[in-house]
Amino acid sequence: MANFYEEKVDFQRPKAIETAFKKLLDTPIDSVKSLEDWLIQQSLFFDEIEEGLTGHYIDFQCYSHSEEKKKQFEYDQQTIEPLVKKYSALLDEKFLASPYKDKLDSRHYTQFIKSKENAIALFREENIALEVEEDRLATRYFEHTSSLTVDWHGEEKTISELSVYLENEERTVRKEAFSHIAEAFTTIEVPLQKIMDDLIQIRQEKAKNAGLSNYRDYMFKKYERFDYTPEDCNTLAEAVRKHVTPLKEKLQAAHKSELDVDLYRPWDTNGVVKGELPLKPFNTRDELVQRTTNIFSKMDSRFADLLTTMDKRHMLDLTTRKGKSPGGFCSPLPVSKLSFIFMNASQTHDDIITLLHEMGHCIHNDLKKELKLSKYRDTPMESSELASMSMELFSMDHWHEFYENKTDLIRAKKELLKGIINFLPMGVVVDQFQHWLYENPTHSIAERNAKFFELQKYYNSSVIDWSGYETWAENSWMRILHIYEVPFYFIEYVIAQLGALQMYKQYRENRERTLENYKKALKLGASCSLPEVYAVAGISFDFSETMIKNLMDFLEDELAAVTDLN
Structure with missing residues (x-):
């Protein structure tokens, strides 16, 4: 892989990094202006460190079988990151102790000060060593999962490559693929x-x-969830169960009828009816990039130029291969002022959604890159995912770039809308599961697996029949990398999806105004509270039962409208 990031810090010289931190700590602050200049100096240094650490992380994810990449990544975790955490806390203490802090313009620094106060209240130096071990364990998870391959009729395939067979019209093929993945x-x-x-x-x-x-x-506290509580998550989960789960079950019952099966098995959920082929919107990686670029050019030339630039700079690793970690993500590179997209494409419709989703993050990073404080570019996930999920929906008007056939185009749009309904209940399952894990930390493995299955049955769907395969359902949580690497990062998808539906409703009424609202909101980064960011986007930070019911009614209407296009 070409060197896609700029390494301005010599990570093999930790003492030099420590010296730079000490210089920042010793910098005299004798006015409001010198305090602001000092904060900008910090941000520039943190950007340089983040660029290198992120680059090494991406290297490891792309080539997790490489001992060289693994060694660098583990060195960062064990040597550099503890140093950064220690001095970040010391710098925060210096900032909060400054008498000039209270003279800063409250319009620009209220959220910043709140964040720093929270960070100091949470920081404990003894946790640094624990976090090194925590990171090491997460690395081991990726080592195990990235090496998974199966024998598919004499051909070695990755788990990602098998996903296309889950859509096959032949039930035996779907079951075989599903069984291989589960086993x-x-x-x-x-x-x-x-x-x-x-x-x-x-x-x-x-x-x-x-x-x-x-x-x-x-x-x-770590995620700075200042605007909602664990109890709000429980309330949200119940609202989803009441207003989304029945709609999901209705769609699955209809799908069961279309497939003409007596029992709706887990390998049936993505299957196509007899005579249909799975959607195959592109054949090559370059086709995926070019057609996505064409979509963005019809929305905003800046979006298209960004994707083209990233491609030229080797910042798109899109296709699956052995020795590459599963999943997908977008990582900002603050010195390069660009982002890197990692995914595992296998020529399915989901690959389009994944690239559009991750490009939503890239666009967000691009729009907020002029914010001088790195803290304000470290956006809460509830707004980061709003950026990406809204982009999925906005782009639908231009999917003819991938689907010349009208029937396929309609199928693709319906898949996205149905996918939202299918996701929301499972999203709260994963969130509620994590609440339970840490509220009951002495549980056994058997209790853990049983709880995940119990939550699936309660929130997700009663239509799917797992009889005889309950074990696969019970341990399927292990496929969700968030639970290992970024714990409690999942409810943001649910909250942001509800926000994205509001954005799409607004987009249906006025495309130009909605895109402007979208860009204005994303430019704010983390400089405002979530309710303020959502308000600038023209929507509400609201996941009440009433809001969810109204959005599900809207989704049903949209599905009916797409169906009527036939």
């Missing part, structure tokens, strides 16, 4: 369960060190 994870269940046990123990100890009763409360 592949079963072969590594023992080490993955042990990793989870160890992570829970470490995370609970971190919370205790910070004076909190459980890790859930710790992470709510």
Whole structure:
């Protein structure tokens, strides 16, 4: 892979990094202006560190079988990141102790000061060593999952490559692919369960060190969830169960009828009816990029230029291969002022959605790159995911770039809208599961698996029949990398999806105004509260039962309208 990031810090000289931090700590601050200049100096240095660390992380994800990439990544975790955490806390203390802090313009610094006060209240130096071990365990998770391959009729395939067979019209093919995937994870269940046990123990100890009763409360503070509570998550989950789950079950019952099956099995959920072929919108990686660029050129030339630039700079690793970690993500590179997209395309419709989604993040990063404080570019995930999920919906008007056939185009649009309905219940399952994990940290492996299945049955769907395959459902949580690497990062998808639906409703009424609202909101980064960011976008930070019911009614109407296009 070409060098896609700028490494301005010599990470092999940690003492030099420490010297630079000490210089910042020793910088005299004798006015409001010198305080602001000092904050900008900090931001520039943190940008240089982040660029290098992010580059090494991406290297490891792209080539997780490489001992060289792994060695660099683990060195960063064990040597550089602890140093950064220690001095970040010391710099925060210096800032908060400055008498000039209270003379800063409140219009620009209220959110910043709130964030720094929260960080200092949460920081404990003894947690740094625990976080090094936590990172090491997450790395081991990726080592296990990235090496998974299966024998598919004499051909070695990655888990991502098997996903296309889950859409096959032949039920036996779907079941075979589903079984291969489930059994592949079963072969590594023992080490993955042990990793989870160890992570829970470490995370609970971190919370205790910070004076909190459980890790859930710790992470709510860590993620700066100032605008909602764990109780709000529980209320949201119940609202989804009441107003989304029945709609999901209605759609699955209709799909079951279309497939003409007696039992609706887990390998049926993505299957196409007899005579239909799975959507195949592109053949090559370059086709995927070019057609996505064409879509963006019809929306905003800046969006298209960004994707083209990233492609030229080798910042798109899109296709699946052995030795590459599963999943997908977008990582900002603050010195390069660009982003990197990582995904595992296998020529399916989901690949289009993934690229559009990750490009939503890239566009967000591009729009907020002029914010001088790095803290304000570190956006809460509830607005980061709003950027990406809204882009999925906005782009639908231009999907003819991938689908010349009208029937396929309609199918593709219906898949996205149905996908939202299918996702929301599962989104709260994953969130509620994580609440339970850390509210009950002494649970057994059997209790953990049983709880995940119980939550699926309660929130997700009663239509799917898991009889005889309950074990696959119970341990399927192990496929969700967020639970290992970024715990409690999932409810943001649910909240942001509801916000994205509001954006799409607004887009249906006035495209130009909505795109302008979208860009204005994304430019704010983390400089405002979530309700303020959502308000600038023209929507409400609202996941009440009333809002969810209204959005589901809107979705049903949109599905009917797309169907009527036939």
